[in-house]
Amino acid sequence: xxxxxxxxxxxxxxxxxxxxxxxxxxxxxxxxxxxxxxxxxxxxxxxxxxxxxxxxxxxxxxxxxxxxxxxxxxxxxxxxxxxxxxxxxxxxxxxxxxxxxxxxxxxxxxxxxxxxxxxxxxxxxxx
Numbered sequence: 001x002x003x004x005x006x007x008x009x010x011x012x013x014x015x016x017x018x019x020x021x022x023x024x025x026x027x028x029x030x031x032x033x034x035x036x037x038x039x040x041x042x043x044x045x046x047x048x049x050x051x052x053x054x055x056x057x058x059x060x061x062x063x064x065x066x067x068x069x070x071x072x073x074x075x076x077x078x079x080x081x082x083x084x085x086x087x088x089x090x091x092x093x094x095x096x097x098x099x100x101x102x103x104x105x106x107x108x109x110x111x112x113x114x115x116x117x118x119x120x121x122x123x124x125x126x127x
Contacts, residue, residue: 006056011109015049015071018102022078025099029090037090041081047074048106061121068114072107079103 006012022045026038048071055067079100086096 003056006053009052009056009113011106011113012049012052012056014102014106014109015045015052018078018099018106019045019049021099021102025082025085025091025095029085033090037081037085037088041078041085044074044078044081047071048078052110061117065114065117065121068110068117072110075103075107075110 003009019042022041026033026041029038051067051071051074055064055071058064058067082091082096082099082103085091086093
């Protein structure tokens with residue numbers, strides 16, 4: 001299957017699923033966190049998928065790689081927010097582990113996509 005759209009990328013699909021789970025998790029946060037941790041956690045989750053799609057739409061591989069780097073940074077930010085939510089007892093350890101397992105998988109997928117793009121770019125430059 002060829003990749004015609006960012007929607008064909010498995011990493012984007014998994015990032016979209018993670019957004020839904022993160023929004024679900026923040027529903028039980030205290031109301032005082034609406035514009036605090038809830039918002040930050042949601043924004044970090046959205047940023048992962050958004051940067052994958054934006055990067056894919058760019059004209060050059062270098063720009064896509066930069067967007068993937070930003071996605072990876074947002075992934076680390078999201079992991080931190082999940083751990084903060086656990087420490088504040090807004091979520092339990094089991095839920096945190098489940099989400100962190102998903103972020104780890106997405107991280108591996110982002111790294112794999114990055115390596116693939118770098119390899120392709122190097123092959124074109126060396127041809």
